[in-house]
Amino acid sequence: MVTEKINGLQLFIMILLLELGSAVVLGFTFEAGNSSWLVIIMSTLGGIALYVLYTHLSSYHPTLLLTQAVRKITGPVIGFLIAIVYIGYFFYIAARVLGDFSNLLQLTILQGTPLLVVAGAFTLMVGIASYLGIEVLARTAEVLFPWVIVFGGLFLFFVYIDGLPDFRNLQPILDKGWKPIIDTTFPQGLTFPFGELIVFLMFFPYLAGSTNITRVGIMGVIMSGIILTITQVTILAVHGAETAKLLTIPLLETISLVNIQDIIQRMDPLVIITMIVLGFFKIALFFHAAIIGMHETFLIPRSKRIWLVSGAGIILIIITYMISHDYVRHIFVGLEIVPMYVHVPLQIILPVLLIGIAFLRHKINP
Template identity: 50%
Template sequence: MMHEKINRNQLFTLIIFFELGSTFLVGLSLNAGKDAWIVLLLSLLGGLGLLMGYLKLYSYYPDLLFTQSVIKVLGKLIGYPIALLYCIYFFYIGARVLRDFGDLLAITILHGTPLFVTISLFTIIIGFGAYLGIEVLARTGEIFLPWALLMGGLFIFFVYIMGLPQLAHLQPMLDKGWENVWSNVFPSGITFPFGEIIAFSMLYPYVNEQKKLATTSLFGVLLSGLIITFMSVTIISVLGPNWAKSSAVPVLDTISMVNLQDFIQRLDPIVIILMVMAGFFKIALLFYVAFIGLNDLLSIPKNRKGSFVITLGIMMITIALVMSENYIEHTEVGLKIVPLYIHVPMQIVLPSILISIAFFQKKLTKN
C-alpha cells in the first residue's frame, strides 16, 4: 500500500476536513459560554504543540507508519501490543464519529429512518473509500473542499449581512474567571479535535513532498482552528451563550435564523450535507489508518483485502450502535470520559514517552 502517494495540497485538504469533521456538532467549546473563543485559541496552541511532537517523532523514523515507529522504539514485545492499541483507538474514535452523524441525521432530516440503516449506508461508502486507497480519498477531498468552503462562507455571509450577531452576547469577557477557561481547555479542548491529528502520523509516509510536510500540517491545523473559533464566536453572538450551550445542534439553529426577504431561507438541509461531507472524510480517514495499521500488524494477504475491509465495516457498525443508548448519553461520554481516559493517554502520555525514548536512542546512536 505504501506505493500510494498524495501531494501536500491533498494533505492540507484532508487535514481541514478531518479537523472540522464532527467539531461543529460537539467541539465548539460552547460549555465555556462567552469565553469559548479564548478556550479554542488556547486549545489550538496546545494542539499545535502536540502536532510538533508527532512530527518530531516521525522525523526520527521517516517513511515508517506510526505503529511501525512504536515497535521500532519500544521493541516488538512491548511495542506490538501498544501499536495494536493505537489501531483500536483510531477505529473506536471513527465509530464514535460515525455514531455522531447517525444521530445528527436521525434528529434532523431522517426522522423515521432506523439508525442502523443510516450508519450502514455511511459505512459502505467509507469502506469502499478505504478499499480504493488514500489517493482516491485525497483526490475526492481536493474536489469537494473548495465548494464546501465557498458554501460555508456564503452561509456565514448571510448571517452577518442580516445583522444577527450581537456583540453583547460575548460580554463581559472572563466573567467566570480563568478557571472556567482552563477546565475547558484541558483535557477536552486540546484533545478534541486538535489532538486527534495524531492519526495523520499514519499517513505521513504517503506524502511525496516530505520537506514541506511539517509546514503543511501546521498550517492546516492552524487554519482549521481559526475557522472553528470564528464559527464558535458567530454561534454565541447569534444565539447567546445559554441557547448555544443547550442546543443539540447549534450550527443549525444559527443558520435557521437566516431569512433574506423570504427568498433565501431554510438553509438547514444544505448545511447538514456540508457537515456530513466533512464527517465522511473524518470517519473514512480514521477507518483507513486503522485498516492499514491492522493490515501491517496482522500481515493480511493482499487477496484478503476486500474481506478484511468488510469485516472491519461490520465491526464499526456494531460498535457505533451499541456504544450508547441515546444521543445524550453518547455526547456525555464523548465530552467527559473519552478526553480524559482515552485521548490523554493516547495523544499525550504515550507519545511523550515515545519521543523521549526515541530522542535518547538517537543520541546514543550518534555517540
C-alpha cells in the same frame, strides 16, 4: 511497503477537514460563558504544539507507519501491543464520529430511520473509500474541499447579512474568569479535535517529494482554528452562551434562523450535506488508519483488503450502535470521559514516552 502517494496540498486539506469534522457539528463547549471562543484560540496553540510533537516522533522513522515505528522504538513485543492499542483507538474514534453523524441525520432529515440503517449507509461509503486507498481519498478531498469552503462561507455570510448576531452577547469578556477557560481547554479543547491529528502518523509515509509536513500541518491547524473561532463567535453572538449550551446542533440551529426577505431561507439541507462531507472524511481517515494498521501489523496481504474492510465495516456498525444509540449518554461520554481517559494517554503521554525512548536509542546507537 508504501506505494500510494499524496502531496502537501492534499495533506493540508485532509487536516483541515478532519479538524472541522465533528467540531463543527457538536461545537465547542460553552461552559466558559461569553468567552468560550478563547478556548478555541488556546486549544489551537496547544494543537500546534501537539502537531510538532507528532512530526518530531515521525522524524525518527519517517518511512514507517506509526504501528511500524512503535515496534522499532520499543521492541517487537511491546511495540506489537502498542500498535494494537492504536489500531483499536483509531477504530473506536471512527465509531464515535459515525455515531455523531448518524444521530445528526436521525435528528434532522432522516427522522424515524433506524440508527443501524443510517450508520450502515455511511459505513458503505467509508468502506469503499478505504478499499480504494488513501490516494483516492486524498483526491476526493481535494475536489470537495472548495465546495465545503464556499458553502460554509455563504452560510455565515447570510447569518450576518440577516443581522442575526448581536455582539453584546459576547460581553462581558472573561465573565466567569480564566478558570473555566483553562479547565475547558485541557483536556477537552486540546484533545478534541486537535489531538486527533495523531492519526496522520499513519499517513505521513505516503507523502511524495520533499513536503515540509511540519509547515503544512501548522498551516492547517491555524486555518482550522480560525474557522472554528469565527463559528463559535457567531453562535455566541446569535444565541448567547446560556442558550447555546442547550442547543443540540448549535451551528445548524443558528443557520436555520436565516430568513432574508422570505427568499433566502431553509438552508438546513445544504448545511447538513456540507456537514456530511466533513463527517465522511473524518470517519474515513480514522477507519482507513485502522485498516492499514491491521494490514501491516497482522501481515494481511493487500489482496485480502475487500474482506478486511467488509468485516471491519460490519464491526464498526455494531460498535457504533452500542455506544451511540443513547445519544445523550454518547455525547456525555465523548465530551467528559473520553478526553481525559482515552485521548490524553494516547495523544500526549504515550507519544512523549515514545519520543523519549527513541531519543535515548538514537543517542546510544546513532
